[in-house]
Amino acid sequence: MKPILIHEVGPRDGLQVEQAVVPTEIKLNWIRRLADSGLDIVQVGSFVRGDKMPQMADTDELFRILGKESHQALLSGLVLNEKGLERALEVGVPFICLGASASETHSRKNTGMSTEDATRRIITMALDARDAGRQVQVSVQSAFGCGFEGAISEDRVMSIVVAYLEAGLTSISLADTAGHAHPDQVRRYVKKVLDLQPGAEVTAHIHNTYGLGMASVYAAMEAGARSIETSFGGLGGCPFTKVAAGNVATEDLVHGLQRMGQRTDIDLAALVGVTRVVSDFFGRELPGCVYKTGPILGKVLA
Ligand code: ZN
Numbered sequence: 316m317k318p319i320l321i322h323e324v325g326p327r328d329g330l331q332v333e334q335a336v337v338p339t340e341i342k343l344n345w346i347r348r349l350a351d352s353g354l355d356i357v358q359v360g361s362f363v364r365g366d367k368m369p370q371m372a373d374t375d376e377l378f379r380i381l382g383k384e385s386h387q388a389l390l391s392g393l394v395l396n397e398k399g400l401e402r403a404l405e406v407g408v409p410f411i412c413l414g415a416s417a418s419e420t421h422s423r424k425n426t427g428m429s430t431e432d433a434t435r436r437i438i439t440m441a442l443d444a445r446d447a448g449r450q451v452q453v454s455v456q457s458a459f460g461c462g463f464e465g466a467i468s469e470d471r472v473m474s475i476v477v478a479y480l481e482a483g484l485t486s487i488s489l490a491d492t493a494g495h496a497h498p499d500q501v502r503r504y505v506k507k508v509l510d511l512q513p514g515a516e517v518t519a520h521i522h523n524t525y526g527l528g529m530a531s532v533y534a535a536m537e538a539g540a541r542s543i544e545t546s547f548g549g550l551g552g553c554p555f556t557k558v559a560a561g562n563v564a565t566e567d568l569v570h571g572l573q574r575m576g577q578r579t580d581i582d583l584a585a586l587v588g589v590t591r592v593v594s595d596f597f598g599r600e601l602p603g604c605v606y607k608t609g610p611i612l613g614k615v616l617a
Pocket of ligand 1: 328491492553562
């Protein structure tokens with residue numbers, strides 16, 4: 316397996332579903348620590364309307380501040396519509412993530428549009444972002460099943476992938492929004508995208524709703540995925556779907572990789588430290604394992 320890249324999405328996917336709005340200064344502290352821990356990409360927030368989602372109301376401000384600093388990780392932002400893209404371009408987001416849902420119901424609830432219309436619109440925006448000199452990643456949400464509809468046909472998922480590839484968009488995230496994925500399915504889908512476009516940069520975004528998260532992540536890596544999206548402490552969910560749990564925990568994945576001799580460049584102690592602070596902030600235990608147990612080698616407990 317080639318070394319996998321890790322895209323930390325906790326500041327966006329994790330914090331967007333929390334009742335408590337994290338003050339900007341505190342968020343900055345968490346993001347800075349994550350962005351200097353050796354992780355490859357950190358998602359700072361999403362460009363939604365602040366009155367609709369107060370947890371993400373400071374995304375522009377965060378990028379303005381962080382953009383003046385220098386951090387190891389590439390910073391990403393999630394864009395959902397044209398207005399959001401305008402804002403992302405204005406504040407200089409270097410890596411822009413966009414996506415359409417393979418579930419008709421999820422798509423309509425999330426965007427008010429059909430999957431087909433949403434896909435077309437996402438492609439236009441992604442190409443605009445690329446023309447503006449930004450790195451882009453396009454995703455298929457609810458790619459492995461939907462909390463509203465149940466199973467989503469593989470053909471439907473791949474038709475979105477093909478539309479992205481035909482537009483020249485080869486950085487593609489397969490997102491398990493509801494957590495329905497199982498390892499064989501993930502392995503098959505990742506391989507299929509790579510068969511359609513050898514060299515495509517495939518990302519897996521897996522939620523751990525039914526406990527299959529880490530197994531599915533491993534299947535994605537074995538099948539040739541380039542990166543995995545994870546969340547500190549396993550925070551997360553989707554406000555527009557049913558029974559979603561958090562993503563696979565970043566520090567759990569890093570710990571597992573390091574046990575296999577990979578990504579030893581990442582500062583696991585720093586990740587565990589952030590998750591402990593986040594857990595204290597929310598005043599509850601988070602789903603992640605390693606921040607509670609400490610790593611097997613015991614080093615970060617010193
Ligand atoms: Zn998610």
